[in-house]
Amino acid sequence: MNKYIHKVSVENRCKFCYADTMTRIILSGGGTLGSVSPLLALFEEMQEKIPHMKCVWVGTITGPEKKIAEGYGIEYKSIASGKFRRYFSIQNFLDILQILVGFFQSIFFIISFKPSLVLTAGGFVAVPLVWAAWILRVPIHIHQQDARVGLANKLMAPFATLITATFEKNVKYFKNKNVVVTGNPLRKDLACLDKTEAVDFFGFSENLPVLLVMGGGTGALVINKLIADSFDQLIEFCQIIHSTGEGKMIYLKKNSRYRAYEFLYHMGLSHAYAASDLVISRAGMSTLTELAMFAKPAIIIPIPYSHQEDNAREFENKNAARVLHQNDLTPEKFVKIIQESLQDKNLLKTFSENIGKMFPNDAAKKATEEIIKIIR
The missing domain is CATH 3.40.50.2000 (Glycogen Phosphorylase B;)
Structure with missing residues (x-):
């Protein structure tokens, strides 16, 4: 005992x-x-x-x-x-x-x-x-x-x-x-999804390319304004998923080719990546890492005079993305670059292949x- x-x-x-x-x-x-x-x-x-x-x-x-x-x-x-x-x-x-x-x-x-x-x-x-x-x-x-x-x-x-x-x-x-x-x-909560399913998730057509616009975790007023000022021209040739940033929602006329969200969480973000043919983004390293994981062709607009310019340069030097400088952009130039990029399938393929090799x-x-x- x-x-x-x-x-x-x-x-x-x-x-x-x-x-x-x-x-x-x-x-x-x-x-x-x-x-x-x-x-x-x-x-x-x-x-x-x-x-x-x-x-x-x-x-x-x-x-x-x-x-x-x-x-x-x-x-x-x-x-x-x-x-x-x-x-x-x-x-x-x-x-x-x-x-x-x-x-x-x-x-x-x-x-x-x-x-x-x-x-x-x-x-x-x-x-x-x-x-x-x-x-x-x-x-x-x-x-x-x-x-x-x-x-x-x-x-x-x-x-x-x-x-x-x-x-x-x-x-x-x-x-x-x-x-x-x-x-x-x-993060592991981002999933690789089927493009057709993702396009349907947003109620889009498969016959037009999808542009994903993100301004970083807290949004980017400059990018939001570019979208607002070029909205009528953009929706003529693409569909837009727009993450505006919390408290930075822009109110545009209702259109079946445009979806706006303050912030895309988890599966919403996974669907957005899967649906998109081209991504417009700031150059925060977390977002760039996600783009690399999904091998997404991207146009990067870094915050001027910040560490983001160094991040963007790493991708530009390896031909993994196109870098635009915010201070040089006009709505007309913005629309022209996006349209040319979406039409150039070889360019999109090259960016996709190269960005996918950026990180382990x-x-x-x-x-x-x-x-x-x-x-x-």
């Missing part, structure tokens, strides 16, 4: 110990959706590879990442955040106070949550969190997805345990650091393998 009681108590103790070894991970990024997609891709992969994992997303108070993270069942916590500008602004002084507040919020949260890892793909909201994690000796993983290293990642990189990168060229920016080139992680398909798997090595 005593042996039996001893055996049961040992089993109970082991169960308690096993529960106590929960792997807790903080994901951090936001403000815009640029840093969100690779984190979601890693979250999906880690769910499969790391048993008994609990994740919390640390983001901005008002950013769009909250709704998306909670849609994936990830608990969300907001902290104060500010931005370091490379030019003089009174807002810089106010933001320093916000960053200090965010730093102390991060200290208290890390102490209470006891994470095994802090994981970020950039964004200024993650900066005070990473600094706090380093002080408290929590391993830190930074993913560098863009061709140009942003200021937030530059501020966090000296404290990183592991850095993964999309491009080989990124390695030289992180001297004396553990840098692994993985490509850019891509197992970036999330490679990055997760590296993460598992550093989790304590």
Whole structure:
């Protein structure tokens, strides 16, 4: 009897110990959706590879990442955040106070949550969190997805345990650091669908090409205006799926060849990619990675004077997309380029083949393998 009681108590103790070894991970990024997609891709992969994992997303108070993270069942916590500008602004002084507040919020949260890892793909909201994690000796993983290293990642990189990168060229920016080139992680909730089914999903005809227009996670007013100003000409020769951005819906006259959405989620986005013959897009790396996965011919309009120009250049140099400069565009020129592109089947084929070769398909798997090595 005593042996039996001893055996049961040992089993109970082991169960308690096993529960106590929960792997807790903080994901951090936001403000815009640029840093969100690779984190979601890693979250999906880690769910499969790391048993008994609990994740919390640390983001901005008002950013769009909250709704998306909670849609994936990830608990969300907001902290104060500010931005370091490379030019003089009174807002810089106010933001320093916000960053200090965010730093102390991060200290208290890390102490209470006891994470095994802090994981970020950039964004200024993650900066005070990473600094706090380093002080408290929590391993830190930074993913560098863009061709140009942003200021937030530059501020966090000296404290990183592991850095993964999309491009080989990124390695030289992180001297004396553990840098692994993985490509850019891509979410698994995007599916390759049948084109006929996708065209029918939007109520379109198979006899006209489909143009997908996206302005990035928060939309692009300039691209929206181009569509509005060239609408009558465009619908003469194509059908349009338009992701305008939240709160940036444009109201055009009702037409059977035009479908507008503030944001395309999951299967809606998968249908849009499958239906489209050509995509108009900003040059955020998450969107470019999706275009590569679906091998979609694209015309890229990067945000001027930003890291997006570097991203676009990587694709242009490999003849994987056409790059247009926003400041040079007029509605007439825009329409002409789209019409010529849709009519040039050889060009579309070349872009499709080349963009499909831009990235490996197992970036999330490679990055997760590296993460598992550093989790304590």
